[in-house]
Amino acid sequence: MFKLLLQDGQSKLLPFDDAQCCEAFRHTAAHVLAQAVKRSFPNAKLAMGPAIENGFYYDFDVDTPFSADDLAQIEKTMKAIIKEGATLETYTLSADEARTRFAEEPYKLELINELADKGEALVFYSQGSRALPDDAQAQSRSDVAPEFEDLCCGPHLARVSDIKAFKLLSATGAYWRGSEKNKMLCRIYGTAFPKAAELEAHLAALDEAKKRDHNKLGRELELFTTSDVIGQGLPVLMPKGAKIVQILQRWIEDLEEQRGYVLTKTPSFAKADLYKISGHYDRYWDGMFKIGKNEDYALRPMTCPFQFQAYLNGSRTKSYRDLPIRYNETATLFRNESSGEMHGLIRLRQFTLAEGHIVCTPEQVEDEFFAAIDLIKHVLEVLGLSDDVHYRFSKWDENNRDKYIGEPEQWESMQAMMRTILDKSGLDYVEADGEAAFYGPKLDMQMRNVYGKEDTLFTVQIDFQLAEKFGMVYTDSKGDKQFPIIIHRSSIGCYERTLALLIEKYAGAFPLWLSPEQVRILPIADRHNDFCEQICAQLRKDGIRVELDTRSEKIGFKIREAQLAKVPYMAVIGDAEVEAGIVAVRNRKGDPDGLSGQMSIEGFRNALCEEITQRRLG
RNA sequence: GCUUCUAUGGCGCAGUCGGUAGCGCGCAUCCUUGGUAAGGAUGAGGUCAUCGGUUCAAAUCCGAUUAGAAGCUCCA
Numbered sequence: 051m052f053k054l055l056l057q058d059g060q061s062k063l064l065p066f067d068d069a070q071c072c073e074a075f076r077h078t079a080a081h082v083l084a085q086a087v088k089r090s091f092p093n094a095k096l097a098m099g100p101a102i103e104n105g106f107y108y109d110f111d112v113d114t115p116f117s118a119d120d121l122a123q124i125e126k127t128m129k130a131i132i133k134e135g136a137t138l139e140t141y142t143l144s145a146d147e148a149r150t151r152f153a154e155e156p157y158k159l160e161l162i163n164e165l166a167d168k169g170e171a172l173v174f175y176s177q178g179s180r181a182l183p184d185d186a187q188a189q190s191r192s193d194v195a196p197e198f199e200d201l202c203c204g205p206h207l208a209r210v211s212d213i214k215a216f217k218l219l220s221a222t223g224a225y226w227r228g229s230e231k232n233k234m235l236c237r238i239y240g241t242a243f244p245k246a247a248e249l250e251a252h253l254a255a256l257d258e259a260k261k262r263d264h265n266k267l268g269r270e271l272e273l274f275t276t277s278d279v280i281g282q283g284l285p286v287l288m289p290k291g292a293k294i295v296q297i298l299q300r301w302i303e304d305l306e307e308q309r310g311y312v313l314t315k316t317p318s319f320a321k322a323d324l325y326k327i328s329g330h331y332d333r334y335w336d337g338m339f340k341i342g343k344n345e346d347y348a349l350r351p352m353t354c355p356f357q358f359q360a361y362l363n364g365s366r367t368k369s370y371r372d373l374p375i376r377y378n379e380t381a382t383l384f385r386n387e388s389s390g391e392m393h394g395l396i397r398l399r400q401f402t403l404a405e406g407h408i409v410c411t412p413e414q415v416e417d418e419f420f421a422a423i424d425l426i427k428h429v430l431e432v433l434g435l436s437d438d439v440h441y442r443f444s445k446w447d448e449n450n451r452d453k454y455i456g457e458p459e460q461w462e463s464m465q466a467m468m469r470t471i472l473d474k475s476g477l478d479y480v481e482a483d484g485e486a487a488f489y490g491p492k493l494d495m496q497m498r499n500v501y502g503k504e505d506t507l508f509t510v511q512i513d514f515q516l517a518e519k520f521g522m523v524y525t526d527s528k529g530d531k532q533f534p535i536i537i538h539r540s541s542i543g544c545y546e547r548t549l550a551l552l553i554e555k556y557a558g559a560f561p562l563w564l565s566p567e568q569v570r571i572l573p574i575a576d577r578h579n580d581f582c583e584q585i586c587a588q589l590r591k592d593g594i595r596v597e598l599d600t601r602s603e604k605i606g607f608k609i610r611e612a613q614l615a616k617v618p619y620m621a622v623i624g625d626a627e628v629e630a631g632i633v634a635v636r637n638r639k640g641d642p643d644g645l646s647g648q649m650s651i652e653g654f655r656n657a658l659c660e661e662i663t664q665r666r667l668g
Numbered sequence: 669g670c671u672u673c674u675a676u677g678g679c680g681c682a683g684u685c686g687g688u689a690g691c692g693c694g695c696a697u698c699c700u701u702g703g704u705a706a707g708g709a710u711g712a713g714g715u716c717a718u719c720g721g722u723u724c725a726a727a728u729c730c731g732a733u734u735a736g737a738a739g740c741u742c743c744a
Contacts, residue, residue, distance in 0.1 A: 115672060222739035223671025230741045234670055237739075265737085270679085278717070278735050334744055352744055383744095388669050391742065487744060501738085538744095574702055602701065610705040624702055636704075 052244070053208040055138050057173050061208055066244050070205065076101035078138070078207040079216050079242035080108045085178060085198035086127035087238075090120075096200065097157045097226060097235050103502065104252070105241030109224055111157065115236045116221040124238070125218050135211040136177040139196070140204060148172045151195060157226065158201055165201075175202045177210055215249035216242035259500040264553035265394030271558050271616065273549070273566075274395060283392035283399030285546065290566035293595070294552075295402075295545045297564055299380055302404050302429070302542050309425055311378040311406060316356035318382060319349045327519055328355045329455055333488060339384050339399075349384035353405040354513075354538060358520045361409055368524040373534060374410035374418055378541075381405045395550035396505055402545045408537040409522065415512065415535050419471050422510045422539045426495060429508075429542055435497065435555060439507060441477050443469065444485030444492040454488050456515050464514050465491050487538075489515045495543075500554050507551065511538040559616040559638060563662045569596040570612045574605045574624035581628045585621065585651055594658055613639055621654065 051063045054074050064071035080099035087094050087110055099108030110116075116124070143151065145166035152158040165172055178197025207213070218240040226232035243249040261267070268274050273291030280286065287295060307313075319341060325331040325348065330338075338348040350356065357377045361368065368375075382402045391397050408418050430436045446454050446461050454461065468491050472479055479493070486492055495508040513536040517523075523531045542548055552560065562568055569589060573582045579600050589596045597617075599608050605622065612620045618641060621633040633654050637644030645657050 118673085220738065221672065224740045225670080228741075230670070234740075236671075239739080276735080282735070328744090330744060337742095337744085354744085385743080388742065390669060390671095390740085393737095397743075489744085506743090572704095574704095576701080578702095604701065604707065605703055607706055608704095613705075620704095622703070626702090634703085639705095 052212050054205045055140055055175070055208045056205045057140060057203055059140055073101040074205045074207055075213065075244070076106040076242050077202075077204075078210060079213050079240065080106040081175065081177060081198065081200055081202075081206065082128050082131050082210055082213065082216075083108045083124065083218070083238060083240060084110075084200065085131055086124050088198060089127050089131075090123060095157055096155055098161075099200075105219070105239060107224075107237050107239045109226070109235040109237045111226075111233065111235050115223070116238060118221075121218045121221055121238065125216075128216065128218075131178075132210050132213050134178075135209060136179070136197075137209045138175055138177045138206050140173065140175050140206075142171050142173050145172060148174075148201070151199070152201075161201055172201065173203050174199050175204055175206050176200075212244065213242050214244055215246040216240055217249060217253065262500050262554045262557045263394075264396075264499070264550040267558045268395065268550070268553050271553075273553065281399075282389060283387055283397070285395060285398065287546075291549060293566035294549055294560070294564055298542060298545055298548065299402075299404075303378075303380065305425070305429070306376075306378045306404070306406065306541060309376075309421065311376040314357050314360050314377050314379045316353065316359070316379060316381070317350070318384075319347050320356065322346050322348060324355050328516060329488065329519065330355075337386050339386050350381075351383055351385045353379055353381040353383070353403070354407060354516060354536075355520065357405070357407045358516070358522060358536075361522050362520065368409075368534075370411055370524055370526050370532075373524060374408050374414050376406060376408045376418075378404065378406040395546040396499065398544075398546055401547070404540055404542045404545075406539050406541060408539065409517070409524075409534045410537065411524070411526070411532070412535055415467070415537070416471050416474075418537055419468075419510060419512070420475060422537060422541075423475055423477070423493070425541050426508050426510070426539075430495070433548075433552065434561065435507075435551070438551075438555060439495045439497045441472075441479035442485065442494040442496050442506075443472055443479045443481045444487075444494050445481060445483050446486040446491065447484035450484060453484075454486065456489070460514060461491075464512055468493070468512055487511055487513075489513045490538075497551050499551065505547065505551075507543040507548065508540050509538070509543070512536075513538055557616075559618075559640065562618045562658070565616075565618050566595060567597050567615065567617050568594055568658065568662075569619045569621060570615075570617045571596060571598045571621045571623065572605060572608045572612065573598075573600060574622065576600075576602060578623045578625075578628055582623050585623070585633060588651060589655060589658070592655055592659060594655070594662075609636070619645065619658070 051065055052071055052075065053061050053063055054071060055061050066072055066075060077100060080101065084096055084099055091112060093113070095111035097109035097111060099106065145162065148162045149159065152162060162172060176196035176199035218238055220239045222237050222239070223234045224237040226235055241249070241252060243252065268291065271290065272288050273294070274285045274287050276285050322331060325335065330351065334351060338351050341347045341349060357379065360377060361375065380402060382400060384400050387397060387399055392399065408422070410418050427436070430439060445465055448458065472493065485494070490511050490513040492509050492511040494506045496504050497507045498504050517533040517536055522534060524534055526532045552564070571582045571586055573579050582598055586596050586598045601608070609620060616638060618638050620636045622636060623633065627634055632648050632650050634648050635645050635654060637646050
């Protein structure tokens, strides 16, 4: 149990696994960090330093960014401070007093002034000695500023000595108050635990997670690579990676056809005029790859306006009887992301999306939305990712209206409609302001990578504006012209990103139906090669992806290599197998319900086919 | 785009104080090979990312560029 010091000066005891205690614990560690930095770098200016998931950080303004050596030094100072064992105090100051005490801290001053303007209380926490050795002349203890004090609403630990185990993890840049218009500060990340063993376990878990990093594993397993001469954000999918994407794409396209989608094939680039109509030109022209003599064309960064042309240019005016129309297309998109934004297969300059646009009447929105969610849920389930995503209702930011088109009333009514649908669907979702598309609110399926960073895997968006911009209409039952509502959705997100998250989910050991190599045949000696060739041909005939390892290596060596390559099944063939016409099947280590043991070739084939079909259908 | 870090055979790495490159794995050839996580021998392979600067001399020091990593910002 740890003693927390609350804002009002009261204290309470809580265990570390209580969220408030854990946060106070790490927040206090952040204060110790700041105190240590001020000891070693008196000129460093303090910004902010909260607890975050799994740790804490503190931002400083310093002339020279911290080096790895600096971090080690700061850690030492922190240890010393913790050993000194100061207790924390909390108190409020008047605005004037606070301004005087923090005259040398411009960032704190900014926060103090803001809080003072709002009329809020200025709460401070302090730690460290008030009576400095060389300052014994001070009249009373409270006249002397403590060694460290910080504007902070707490709570904190009552004493710093509770922090038994901590580690500084990295020093990076971060903008003051999260805006790139502001100065970049130096941020130190760290983590802290009550016991050394817990810290060690946490660090070990981080290392373990990094081993699943798709950017490392995907290259090791030869799923993809990159090339200096091709460029940033432009990965090369190698045979195995391309195979997985092909499997996914065929599956998704079939699935969409079964669910009433019709296919379009639209161009990869268009005149600027197209993007001017949609409004993308005003917002994203800088982020497009311009082509043509006068750069008056651009590679497409999205598919919507292209598919809209299919709606607009039919041989007759659309009637409400034609709706809904569900267009889908496997579309490759191009976005000129800033150089620092690319990451493995997660953020790219070229990527391929299962893009769909459902044109429907307002009455149909709900059903179509449910159908889109249902498809996504099915896809997630088959991929085994259902428990790894969470749902985010992405709304506009009413304080930042320049980012969006349309009237506030329209936004409010659309968001209300979407909330009704979401509540009816029973999905467990979180709401997020400022995450909407410029033309409408979204439902995003979010997934975290091995570093805990979150990205959108799938999205369903309600668009009540682009139809009007493009003049897309239908005739309703009364004979009046109406603008349809358009649902923008992806059924599998971007294939590259999905592949990345699948690599991390399965640590490269894909389920059988997704494995680029499903079976590896391993002859024990050269004389078994012919029989192996036969088995290989037989299995390939049934579409099973099989490889044959005829190298003159020891069988143990070959098995180990197959395991490293995470091939689901190995068929080991020696004299006994050749003689009896059977295979000795061994499954990939760690596959709990895989096949193993001796079986007939026919039996092996049937079992494989059954397993592939079963898993694929969920 | 910003901050910090990184770039040495296919991959993973070593290379001290500046004196023109090493290791492991892989690869090739040969020998060996009947059984469940590395059989043996020999060999090939590098303008030390690119361009420029400092120096008698640069993998090593400095600058720029390109690419990679983490974080920030952005993400139609």
